[in-house]
Amino acid sequence: MCPNCKSSKSLMKNGTYLRKSDQKSLIRYKCPACKITMSETFFSIDYRFRKRSINQMTFKALCSGVSQRRCGFLVNIKPIGVARRVVRFGTCAAFNLEAYRNTRPKATIVQIDEMESFEHTKCKPLTMPIAVEQGTRKILSLRVGSIAAKGKLAEISLAKYGKRKCQRKVCLEAVLEELGNCFLATGVIKSDESNHYPRPIANAFPEATHQRFKGQRGCVTGQGEMKRGGFDPIFTLNHSYAMFRDNLKTLSRRTWCTCKRPDRLQLLMFMYAWFHNLWLERKNKPVHLERSIITN
Ligand SMILES: [Zn+2]
Structure with a gap:
């Protein structure tokens, strides 16, 4: 095209x-x-970048728990160079994910949940719904959106930063819509017992079975995402979340490297999602970022 x-x-x-x-x-x-x-x-992802030799290294470093500034130091470019690459690589990864969804065989069991983080301060929380295929751990779709602060922070957040837009529903619906291409309409969707899920899932996939499981307490290892005590019915999902938190510096717990722009966080998460899918197949293919379909 x-x-x-x-x-x-x-x-x-x-x-x-x-x-x-x-x-x-x-x-x-x-x-x-x-x-x-x-x-x-x-x-190509190299288009108009002067230093082409560092691109794959930058991609791998950013998806391996290195901050953007430190990545710039390691490959000897300015932070703005890394920021530009985040935009290019993130867009490319989103394109590849889309192509992957359209060409792969349809998944029968998918796990969906939301991860939470924040931009700048805990008064400005973010929601990140992610869909993962059970068993293969392939990431199928994700979004980043703002939500209002909860609990004690709600009042402080309102006074300091005003009313915050809640994009929870929009994000969840976007993920479900993207799942439409790669999920069997009569398959099984697993999630926790949150009240936000049943209605959008029933609207998007009326013939699918929605199974809900009680949330368990997080344990210290696995970034609070892995659960304590025995069998975890949504292990695939929680394991993928722990991978996200471990490999994206801004999502780590107790970090001082916080997200400044949710749109850039979304691009970083697309990058990681594509890296994660390549990593799972690394025996067959190299972990390299290329546009999966050349449009000519
Ligand atoms: Zn033309």
């Missing part, structure tokens, strides 16, 4: 050129509809 005019006609090859920096021969493409030309690197 053409990125300029979105025409459905496939792009034509239009010669090659040598890239100055590494003398690599690259293909140029032309759109038959709007006649615009573009290099094959337009579809």
Whole structure:
């Protein structure tokens, strides 16, 4: 597809050129509809980044519990360079997740729950609904949205920062809609006993079975996400949450590396989700970030 005019006609090859920096021969493409030309690197995650050699390292470091600033130090670029890469890589990972959902076989058992974190201060909490396939631990969909503060902080939050938008329902519905492509309509959805789930799930998947399980107390290992005492019916989900908290610096417990922008946190989480899926398949494929479908 053409990125300029979105025409459905496939792009034509239009010669090659040598890239100055590494003398690599690259293909140029032309759109038959709007006649615009573009290099094959337009579809790559490296497009217009000067230091191409650090991109995969940056991706892996950010998904391995390294903060953005420290990552910049390690690969010798400024923090803004890392921030730009978070945007590019996150968008690419979201694209890959979408392609993965559309092409994979349909999942029969999916576990859904919300993880909570905050931006800047605990007075501004965030909700993160995530859907994981049971057994394979593949992450299928996720979102980040703001919610109002609870308990003692509610009053302080209201006085200091005003009324906070609750995006819990919107986020959950977005996750359920994305699940539509990769979940068997008659399958099983497992969640905890929260009251927020039954109605949206029944609306999205009227023929699916929704099973609810009582929440258990968290234990210290596993970032408070793994549960104490014996069998955990939503272990796949809790294990994935613990992986998120361990491998994204901003989501760790008791960290001083807090999220500043929820939209960037969402991109980081897309990055981690794609990394996680690649990591689970690492025996067959390398853990490399590439656009999964080249649109030409
Ligand atoms: Zn075009």
